[in-house]
Amino acid sequence: MKELVRKNILNLSPYIAGKPIEETKRQFGLKEVIKLASNENPLGPSPKALGAIKKSLLGINRYPDSQGFYLKRKLAKSLGIEPDNLVLGNGSDELIDVIIKTFVEEDENIITADVTFLEYEIIAGTNGRRVIKTPLKYFKYDLESIKGKIDKKTKIIFVSNPNNPTGTYVTKYEVEELLGGLPDNILLVLDEAYNTFIDVDDFPNSLKYFKNKNVIVLNTFSKAYGLAGLRIGYAIARRELTTYMERVRQPFNVNLLAQAAAAAALDDKEFLRRTRKLVLEGKNYLYDGLTGLGLAYVPSAANFILIDAGRDGVELFKEMLKFGVIVRDMKQYGLNNFIRVTIGTKKENARFLKVLRKVLSGGKNR
Numbered sequence: 393m394k395e396l397v398r399k400n401i402l403n404l405s406p407y408i409a410g411k412p413i414e415e416t417k418r419q420f421g422l423k424e425v426i427k428l429a430s431n432e433n434p435l436g437p438s439p440k441a442l443g444a445i446k447k448s449l450l451g452i453n454r455y456p457d458s459q460g461f462y463l464k465r466k467l468a469k470s471l472g473i474e475p476d477n478l479v480l481g482n483g484s485d486e487l488i489d490v491i492i493k494t495f496v497e498e499d500e501n502i503i504t505a506d507v508t509f510l511e512y513e514i515i516a517g518t519n520g521r522r523v524i525k526t527p528l529k530y531f532k533y534d535l536e537s538i539k540g541k542i543d544k545k546t547k548i549i550f551v552s553n554p555n556n557p558t559g560t561y562v563t564k565y566e567v568e569e570l571l572g573g574l575p576d577n578i579l580l581v582l583d584e585a586y587n588t589f590i591d592v593d594d595f596p597n598s599l600k601y602f603k604n605k606n607v608i609v610l611n612t613f614s615k616a617y618g619l620a621g622l623r624i625g626y627a628i629a630r631r632e633l634t635t636y637m638e639r640v641r642q643p644f645n646v647n648l649l650a651q652a653a654a655a656a657a658l659d660d661k662e663f664l665r666r667t668r669k670l671v672l673e674g675k676n677y678l679y680d681g682l683t684g685l686g687l688a689y690v691p692s693a694a695n696f697i698l699i700d701a702g703r704d705g706v707e708l709f710k711e712m713l714k715f716g717v718i719v720r721d722m723k724q725y726g727l728n729n730f731i732r733v734t735i736g737t738k739k740e741n742a743r744f745l746k747v748l749r750k751v752l753s754g755g756k757n758r
């Protein structure tokens with residue numbers, strides 16, 4: 393049947409998602425399973441979002457607002473931009489697709505890092521677009537080397553900032569240096585899915601760039617707002633760019649419950665504050681625990697930590713699974729001896745360390 397499939401689809405590897413909790417319970421006959429594999433919010437959804445969903449449920453016989461009018465207005469106000477600077481997506485994943493479809497011609501290429509969010513390469517692949525990958529430097533995007541890879545056919549540079557799965561970030565100085573020398577026909581996409589968790593001063597304020605530069609900023613309600621299951625994200629850009637992206641997206645891409653939930657979540661400052669506190673405290677707790685186990689990790693600006701396990705990450709993932717702890721092995725990212733752990737609740741973090749200690753002292757492997 394292969395003759396039926398487009399050539400560039402034949403070579404794609406499927407995205408491997410974090411292992412679901414229910415599946416793990418079934419497989420190992422476990423009662424309590426914790427998932428620290430997909431950088432989700434361990435506190436649950438924003439309570440305000442939940443309230444809005446309940447109120448909207450009786451309206452789901454209707455199509456959602458195709459323009460996302462109310463949510464865009466609210467989001468724009470909270471960001472200090474105009475509603476027509478926004479494009480809403482069925483998760484920011486969809487917006488990566490919309491961006492590539494809107495801007496990248498068949499013979500043009502995309503530059504990103506070699507260890508980064510896998511969707512850039514996968515979605516480029518489904519669209520038959522070429523991706524040039526540059527190596528990270530000390531686990532961090534190397535914007536200098538990206539600049540060096542730009543050729544006549546380059547259209548987009550994708551930067552995950554902070555970078556998933558390493559947790560590192562590029563500073564405003566680095567971004568501004570890249571932007572300074574960027575040709576007018578190239579777009580820089582800054583994917584800021586984790587920017588709520590930043591606690592440094594030199595992180596770029598991307599809202600400053602998009603008005604005068606060819607910059608698109610991506611963000612999502614999946615991580616800090618706890619709405620991963622509803623699928624809603626957004627892109628920020630000049631209206632000269634968003635107007636074309638609006639033509640490419642599906643007319644009802646963001647469902648009715650997601651629009652209502654996201655709008656309400658924006659008001660949930662208390663939930664965001666609790667989430668940030670949990671992540672920042674949990675991070676230090678896990679750093680200490682990992683150091684205690686003699687493991688190296690990459691300091692993270694996000695809600696997850698990349699850990700050098702010093703042994704096969706897939707094996708470690710499988711061993712931890714038996715004790716009801718789901719982490720993410722990094723094989724698909726080419727980091728065979730690493731795992732990535734999402735910062736959970738206090739209890740989950742403690743359980744993660746306990747199981748990690750148990751498995752590591754099991755004496756198997758090296």
Ligand SMILES: *Cc1c(COP(=O)(O)O)cnc(C)c1O
Nearest residue numbers: 483484485509556585612614625
């Ligand atoms: C999680 C994540 C996204 C987002 O996702 P959606 O759930 O599709 O909004 C985007 N970029 C990065 C780098 C991520 O880690």
